[in-house]
Amino acid sequence: MLYALIAGVLFGLYYALIGLGLNLTFGVLRMVNLAHGDFVMIGGFAAVTAFSAWHLHPLWSLVLVAVLIFAVGIALYYVLVPRIAATKDPEMISLVLFFGLSQVIEALAVMRFGNNTQSIYEPVFGKAPVSILGQPFPAVWVVSGLVSLLALLLVYLYLYRTRIGYSTRAVMASREEAEVSGISVHKVSAIAFAIGLGLAAAAGALAPFMLGGITPDLGVGLTITAFAVIVLGSLGNPVGTVAGGLIYGIALMLMQTYLPSWSALLPYLLLLLVLLVKPSGLFGRQVRSA
Amino acid sequence: MKQLRRYLFGLAGVAALLIAGCGSTTSTTTSSTAPKDxxxxxxxxxxxxxxxxxxxxxxxxxxxxxxxxxxxxxxxxxxxxxxxxxxxxxxxxxxxxxxxxxxxxxxxxxxxxxxxxxxxxxxxxxxxxxxxxxxxxxxxxxxxxxxxxxxxxxxxxxxxxxxSAVWPDNLAKYLLAQNFKKVAIVYAENDFDQSQDETLTTQLKAGGVTPVYNQGVPTTTSNYDVIIHNIAATNPDAVLELGYPNNDIAFLQNLAASGQHFGFLFTIFPGQLFSLLEQNVGAKTLTDTYTYPTPPLLxxxxxxxxxxxxxxxxxxxxxxxxxxxxxxxxxxxxxxxxxxxxxxxxxxxxxxxxxxxxxxxxxxxxxxxxTINKEGAQMGETLPVGQIQASGSGLKTVIVFPSSVATGTAVH
The missing domain is CATH 3.40.50.2300 (Response regulator)
Incomplete structure (x- = not known):
């Protein structure tokens, strides 16, 4: 029981990292990026490729791929989002467009990397397990938990301690009012969108260790789980994502211990439960009204 | 005369029908000519x-x-x-x-x-x-x-x-022959793995061994860490993980990272997709594990x-x-x-x-x-038990059971 709880916290932090970027994007753009999981997959393949080609440590890959995908995110935002925003039904169009983007990324990944699972088996984070409260855990889980905490802290500092972060929160509260008060909504949104993708790619660099390997079709499933995590915490509230991730992680590990057959249903069960009991999510003050 | 004319018309009609019938016979013959491909x-x-x-x-x-x-x-x-x-x-x-x-x-x-x-x-x-x-x-x-x-x-x-129900025949016999009393099984929930689990548990129970751990997990499972921990808590003599290639990769990876070690470990796909498994979990993790060897290993x-x-x-x-x-x-x-x-x-x-x-x-x-049986199921291609052993700088698969096809003995 204690092992499952601690494992759930560590695994939950990792899922919070995956969901954080998706929630930040939704909070600012009011659009669900259905290609979010595919950027996790890109980060995973980048880490595997960099390790096999140059023996680059996955933590370096994590930083590099996050920066690179951040830059890609800025460009992608200006290519896609203003056009979607100008349409009659931007939310629906964005769903279709990001789904299409997801399919394109998956197809390109198949062409580049093939269909086989790829992973890193060498013990790059240490051979010995790490003991927490007397329970041994794989070192990579602990590293992943720490990286996730660091990323969550940086996003918190960005949102609550920087000027651009204040503007981001203003846009999250009301795009129209933020625009009227002189905030460059597109600039703020582009940065938030790019941070979201960068975080996804950073999580991806740890995916070969946390998710048993990388395959091109990983994206869709991850997007669904990340979506469940952020709905649990509250759509549009990045801080709630941490709680959502932790609940998901602990529930998953308890399920694997006591009812393993049901564990694949967990994201959907949690989604149903939240929608029935507290549709606004656990931290649901800032839920969208539309 | 009128009657005769009607009779003749009738005959002509029958003849026409017969000719048409011949035509249809001809068309049947045409349809039974050899296809182009x-x-x-x-x-x-x-x-x-x-x-x-x-x-x-x-x-x-x-x-x-x-x-x-x-x-x-x-x-x-x-x-x-x-x-x-x-x-x-x-x-x-x-x-x-x-x-x-x-x-x-x-x-x-x-x-x-x-x-x-x-x-x-x-x-x-x-x-x-x-x-x-x-x-x-x-x-x-x-x-x-x-x-x-x-x-x-x-x-x-x-x-x-x-x-798949026939696959574990030799495996079950081998486990009983080794006198393993505590067997742990984790299987992916699909026809392929579930039917193997059923055969294994039936045969083991008939031999007086009730698995100490026998749990199904979704085929999409990509993280086995907690499951490995729970299996280790039962102190098993033998651990069998029955899944598809991605399950095997995730299980073996998690096992290597967990620091746990099981004396007898069996997975399915190293015997079928050896290179893929070796690339993803490494030679060290595969060494001394057991599998079903299939051609070309067999x-x-x-x-x-x-x-x-x-x-x-x-x-x-x-x-x-x-x-x-x-x-x-x-x-x-x-x-x-x-x-x-x-x-x-x-x-x-x-x-x-x-x-x-x-x-x-x-x-x-x-x-x-x-050889197939009346129901179309393949019965001839039985699967032996093999062990992946270190050989020089690489690995080799040795068939250890049944003795009629064995190419070596198991290393513990």
């Missing part, structure tokens, strides 16, 4: 979780086609001549729903002569009822789920492997009386495709051989005649002894 319809997973296994299986089938077409085609007894073989294949993207539509399309739109299912039990499970409904024999290379083979379904032939060179031997196939396949074959390439090729033998002996191309001919096949191929 024999069409084989199949699906493959070009992407998704089964692509790793499905694409080599398709490559093996294509290799067989290229071999027979190079020789002028496959001999069809019904027409007493060789006819070229043509493939109609669609990508189901590992999605059973897509596969369902495409199997129907192969039968109703493309009207293929021979239907071959995609890799594995998940993508074959949707083909079984469709083939039965359309009274079309399903040549099934690797869909080994025991539930596919029933006395009421005469439209299935398993070509590449025994039914090398059938002597006694082969139909098609190439394993050495001939390996050489020819490598020169044609640029890479060494794995078991699934062999399963695809072996399916081709089964189709070839069926066409060589069937008295017509009707589906029931094809099925009857397949039922009478007795041949020894590079995949072993080919």
């Amino acid at each position: 024999i069409t084989i319809g199949t699906l493959y997973a070009g992407s998704g979780s089964y692509a790793t296994s499905s694409l080599p299986e398709l490559a093996g089938l294509k290799f067989w086609m290229s071999q027979v077409n190079k020789d002028g085609g496959v001999f069809v007894k019904a027409y007493n001549k060789k006819i070229p073989v043509k493939l109609v294949d669609y990508n189901d993207q590992s999605d059973p729903n897509t596969a369902q539509t495409l199997y129907t399309q192969l039968i109703t739109q493309d009207k293929v002569n021979i239907l071959v299912s995609d890799f594995g039990s998940v993508l074959t499970s949707v083909a079984v009822p469709i083939a039965q409904e359309h009274k079309m024999v399903l040549f099934d290379p690797t869909g080994t789920g025991a539930s596919f083979f029933t006395p009421t379904n005469p439209y299935i032939v398993l070509t590449g492997l025994p039914t 090398a059938y060179n002597s006694g082969v009386n139909y098609g190439m031997t394993i050495s001939q196939f390996t050489q020819a396949f490598q020169s044609a495709n640029g890479s060494a074959p794995n078991f699934l390439d062999i399963a695809g090729y072996n399916t081709g051989l089964a189709i070839q033998k069926t066409l060589e002996t069937a008295k017509s191309l009707s589906q029931l005649d094809l099925r009857a001919a397949a039922g009478k096949i007795h041949m020894f191929t590079l995949d072993g002894d080919f």
Whole structure:
């Protein structure tokens, strides 16, 4: 029981990292990026490729791929989002467009990397397990938990301690009012969108260790789980994502211990439960009204 | 006179009908003339979780086609001549729903002569009822789920492997022979793995051993850490993980990272996709683990009386495709051989005649002894137990059970 709880916290932090970027994007753009999981997959393949080609440590890959995908995110935002925003039904169009983007990324990944699972088996984070409260855990889980905490802290500092972060929160509260008060909504949104993708790619660099390997079709499933995590915490509230991730992680590990057959249903069960009991999510003050 | 004229008109009418009847007889004869080619319809997973296994299986089938077409085609007894073989294949993207539509399309739109299912039990499970409904024999290379083979379904032939319920026969015997009392089993919840679990638990219980851990997990499981921890808590003598390649990779990776070690560890796919597993979990993790060795690890060179031997196939396949074959390439090729033998002996191309001919096949191929039972299940190709052992700087697979085919002894 204690092992499952601690494992759930560590695994939950990792899922919070995956969901954080998706929630930040939704909070600012009011659009669900259905290609979010595919950027996790890109980060995973980048880490595997960099390790096999140059023996680059996955933590370096994590930083590099996050920066690179951040830059890609800025460009992608200006290519896609203003056009979607100008349409009659931007939310629906964005769903279709990001789904299409997801399919394109998956197809390109198949062409580049093939269909086989790829992973890193060498013990790059240490051979010995790490003991927490007397329970041994794989070192990579602990590293992943720490990286996730660091990323969550940086996003918190960005949102609550920087000027651009204040503007981001203003846009999250009301795009129209933020625009009227002189905030460059597109600039703020582009940065938030790019941070979201960068975080996804950073999580991806740890995916070969946390998710048993990388395959091109990983994206869709991850997007669904990340979506469940952020709905649990509250759509549009990045801080709630941490709680959502932790609940998901602990529930998953308890399920694997006591009812393993049901564990694949967990994201959907949690989604149903939240929608029935507290549709606004656990931290649901800032839920969208539309 | 009037009556005679009416009579004559009546005769003329009957004659006209007879001529028309002759015409129809002629058209029947025309339709039974040899077709331009024999069409084989199949699906493959070009992407998704089964692509790793499905694409080599398709490559093996294509290799067989290229071999027979190079020789002028496959001999069809019904027409007493060789006819070229043509493939109609669609990508189901590992999605059973897509596969369902495409199997129907192969039968109703493309009207293929021979239907071959995609890799594995998940993508074959949707083909079984469709083939039965359309009274079309399903040549099934690797869909080994025991539930596919029933006395009421005469439209299935398993070509590449025994039914999964038969797979663990030798494994269960070996575990009992080793006197293991505490056996832990974790299996993925699909026909393929579940039926193996059922066989194992039944045979172990008959031998006085009740598994100390026996849990199913979703086939999509990608993290086994907590499960490994729970298994370790039962102090098992032997641990069996039954899954698909991605399950095996995740399990072995998590086990290596966890620092746990089990004295006897069995997984399925190192015996079929050795290179893939080695690339993803490393030689060290695989060393001393157990598996079902399949060709080419199980090398059938002597006694082969139909098609190439394993050495001939390996050489020819490598020169044609640029890479060494794995078991699934062999399963695809072996399916081709089964189709070839069926066409060589069937008295017509009707589906029931094809099925009857397949039922009478007795041949020894590079995949072993080919014998199916009344329900279409493969019974000949039994799977021994093998251990992956260190050999110089690499690894080798040693067959350790049964003793009749053993090539070495287990290292503990």
